Amino acid sequence: MAPVNRVVVIGGGPGGYEAALVAAQLGADVTVVDSDGLGGSAVITDCVPSKTLIATAELMADMEEADELGLIIGAPGPQDDALGVDLAKVNTRVKTLALAQSDDIGRRLAREGVRVLAGRGRLDGGDRVVATLDDGGEEVLEADSVLVATGASPRTLATAQPDGERILTWEQVYDLDEVPEKLIVVGSGVTGAEFASAYNALGVDVILVSSRDRVLPGEDADAAEVIEQVFTRRGMTVLSKSRMESVTRDGDKVTVTLTDGRTVDGSHCLLALGSVPNTGDLGLEGAGVNLDDGGFVTVDRVSRTSARGVYAAGDCTGVLMLASVAAMQGRIAMWHFLGDAVAPLDLKTVSSNVFTAPEIATVGWSQQAVDAGEIEAEAVMLPLSGNPRAKMQGVRDGFVKLFARPGTGIIVGGVVVGPRASELIHPVSVAVSESLTADQMAQAFTVYPSMSGSVAEAARRLHRVKP
Template identity: 35%
Template sequence: MAETYDLIVVGSGPGGYVAAIRAAQLKMKVALVERENLGGICLNWGCIPTKALLRASEINHLLHTLDAYGFAADNIRFDFAKVVKRSRGVASQLSGGVKFLMKKNKITVYDGDGALAGPGKLKVTKGGKPVADLEAKHILLATGARARTIPGIEADGKLIWTYREAMTPTALPKKLIVIGSGAIGAEFASFYQNMGSEVTLIEVMDRILPVEDAEIGAFVHKAFEKQGMTVLTGAKVQGVRKGADDVTAVVEHGGKVMEIKADRLISAVGIVGNVEGIGLEGTKVVVERTHVVTDPMGRTGEPGIYAIGDLTGPPWLAHKASHEGVICVEAIAGLHPHPMDVLNIPGCTYCRPQVASVGLTEAAARAKGFDVKVGCFPFIGNGKAIAMGEPEGLVKTVFDAKTGELLGAHMVGPEVTELIQGYVIARTLESTEAELMHTVFPHPTVSETMHESVLDAYGRVIHI
């Protein structure tokens, strides 16, 4: 006999498990189906373990620049296996935390694959064998996404890696090729470069970090090259040749074809939604370019079926998925939540230097017809950044010249992934330049660059 619930959530990533908890808070009887690890890709193979790796690379960089701070150390070295082990330990700890939260909120967890099996029905299997038949008026799909594959450059787990193999290597490659310079590609390129690999970053677009403001992308490009990385933009990988323990990429760049040989290659060219095997056939759920189409409340074309997170398309961010999960569940409960404004979702890239942004780029704002005021402030004008020994970076703000609305904010430099939330709050509260100018920023802090950028947009900058 089928187990009956108010809500079944398929997938326990940051969208799924947060939605399940919110539903439990609203007194729903909730089931959560997960085929692998609680916490999904983000917690186990994405956001969290990569930050642990990047922290190690930051420490390695700092140890090799001790002289600038008056220190000296001999025979600096690291145990790469321990670096990787620590990253996996962090992921394991947090996955255990999600398990605790499920128990605390009385959410029933099923280990297996979930697939729709008719109106209000879901079948759970494990290795092809039946686990449970579930029923619910509401079924929320949060199955996430996986790495996109380039034909002819498919990952083999040895020479060509996706993010999974890149996080658990047995040894540090001396030479590495990274294809794709979005957040994932930029972070892995930065990690391996700072750990001592010779990295070549290849991007088919005319600039790296193509979704970011052009000025920010150009800054990171120069920073990467200063660190010793080779960066090729407007470059297309025509194919690869595998050796016994190396790989050669055939690259078209600047009208010429070149060959780049490396120990390993990371493919980071986007993701595709996990729409297969979840029973969408025969339903009214619409799939476009591997992603499920929904309305602002997460409703699909099939009554009682909802979808959130990476499964539903960009931006592919954990915090977007979590917020979508809350909105969807509250709509199911009849609470009439506000739809999410995608332009108020911050984006963060944890390479060195860090990148963070919210809202429209300058180019996008102008393309939409806005008359803009743009402010820029460099970290070299900030006392705290200089004292930290990290004076490279800038903050850029874009305002509507007519209304003073903050259209966008773009940052590159130390800990900007923490600072960006100030601008996110400002946009959510619909603040204008007046409120931001009148806000007192503590001194000495790096956050003062945020204030100065606003002042610069209106001809009132102080420290440059």
């Protein structure tokens, strides 16, 4: 009888629990050591909570088109019908859903025979994990393989320290009971833009402080331009090329001081300054695991670290910090270790989404890469304003953009900006991962009228008559 492989996973986020499920499916004896709650920050303090908040904000944003659609909100009468938000109730729902999702993950792991220990794990060499348990005990776990999936935490600065009340990280906003009177968001990357968009839709006076010349500097430039135009049209103040020096609090007022000496006052400040990996005090260096200059675990495309038998997945690796990528890294690690069929991680097939209103979804090669000559591709951009379903719904902002290889017509990338772009990107993602041509995409039926019709129309416009 073949010996059972012993797998220990440190961290119960998407990278950790998905790896545990794969390892259990393949017959391994699996233990997860988790300190923050199953689901990790993705479920407890980041993705699930923020997107739940954004779901409420989206509904508020949709109400902007109410008059055009024939709806009357806030009409005079014996009852107050004005649209408002109960932030305490919203945040209660946010936290309730997050804990429910975490509980679901725990039940799934238990059904699959995965043992879960509440505590902190650290490597003792490459084949042993010491678990310091929350109940005060300690357990030594022998391992044939270890997966490190400890995630990352919000980055702060010595001059901008959160207090959990007025100066907040994105993990702390869900304790707010009242709508901020004036919210200053520092950082215009994905996290900053998403929260700025959400609170703006909830009726908050928002100031977005961006050190770059535009919001969302890492996204498609055409898409970022649309988002910034929408932000300003909805009353948000965007301070571009404005770098934060410090954040201070005086009673109910916070002051953001910029490096050029200007100051911005508000009632609350949300720090969206990026993330730092949770890789300290894990025994990584002693086990021979290499870290980069930022403290992230260095991994290859099958999630191996520099130490034999030690893998890593998720935000602690700094590899495209998305829950979907973390989960795939974890699965790949276990498929590789346990000898199942495995394909290395291919970041060019990863679809991602920015949950602003409208959303930005992307997959594959980007406009920036095409412009830089990294890949030769033809592009078509089709505004959603001409889409019949968009007209019916009062949607004016957004577009579909596709990139195809000249000659073959193979779709190599795409961008969708619009409502539920996270759903509309899927056919483009399938096309990229399966190397479908623009003609193949164009010839697939779409519902009329539908937003997805614009994806097919963009593909049709990439058709070239063969000589």
